[in-house]
Amino acid sequence: MKEKHSRENAEKHDKSAEKKNAPAAEKKIDEAAESAQNPAAPAENSAEASETAEAPAGKESADAGSPAARVEELEKKLAEAEKQRLLALAEMDNQRKRFSKELEALRYRVTQDTLFPFLQVMDHFSMAVKAAEAPGANADAILKGMEMISNEFDHAFTDLGVEKIDAAGKPFDPNFHEAVAEEPSDTVPAGVVIRQWSMGCKMGSRLLKPAMVVVSSGPAAPEEEKGKDDGENK
Numbered sequence: 001m002k003e004k005h006s007r008e009n010a011e012k013h014d015k016s017a018e019k020k021n022a023p024a025a026e027k028k029i030d031e032a033a034e035s036a037q038n039p040a041a042p043a044e045n046s047a048e049a050s051e052t053a054e055a056p057a058g059k060e061s062a063d064a065g066s067p068a069a070r071v072e073e074l075e076k077k078l079a080e081a082e083k084q085r086l087l088a089l090a091e092m093d094n095q096r097k098r099f100s101k102e103l104e105a106l107r108y109r110v111t112q113d114t115l116f117p118f119l120q121v122m123d124h125f126s127m128a129v130k131a132a133e134a135p136g137a138n139a140d141a142i143l144k145g146m147e148m149i150s151n152e153f154d155h156a157f158t159d160l161g162v163e164k165i166d167a168a169g170k171p172f173d174p175n176f177h178e179a180v181a182e183e184p185s186d187t188v189p190a191g192v193v194i195r196q197w198s199m200g201c202k203m204g205s206r207l208l209k210p211a212m213v214v215v216s217s218g219p220a221a222p223e224e225e226k227g228k229d230d231g232e233n234k
Contacts (some may be wrong), residue, residue, distance in 0.1 A: 160203075172215045179215045180197060
């Protein structure tokens, strides 16, 4: 009797559990059937998700290629180019100022080096002038002092690389001589310098000052000699 009652209770419990699980099972069956009928649904959902993710990137790319973005980029490049231009102008101005200072310093050094050899010559020349002005000045002593000053001038020119041009007795050279007169001469051939009026100077092959000279035109013509004789006879 007890066993029969126990079997009845078990059957009731199983039926109750089947009733409770029936809706869940039916739901799973329906979902499986719907998935079988629409296999592209998951792919569509994946595509929608991908499109949603790619949408911001595409928007950013479109914004980067827009006219406003291009204008902004060009304005940045223009500002950078203007900055570089101003820096270059400032650097050029600084270089110009430095070059001007260096050139001025070079001119000062050249002037100093040029004048220095003549400072002592000037002192000795001033002393010679005072000695000549003194009462009872000795002419021989003054002459000797002037010769010493002339030698000092020669040394000063040599230190500067300046060479004097001695043209007397040499063929006339228009590169270094300047003829101020022409005279006949029986002893000096034509085209040769008879005498030099003023000194010339050169530095290397570069002329600083031409020598002023008188050039021989050769022996005097017979007519000129006859005219001279007639003038002397008169």
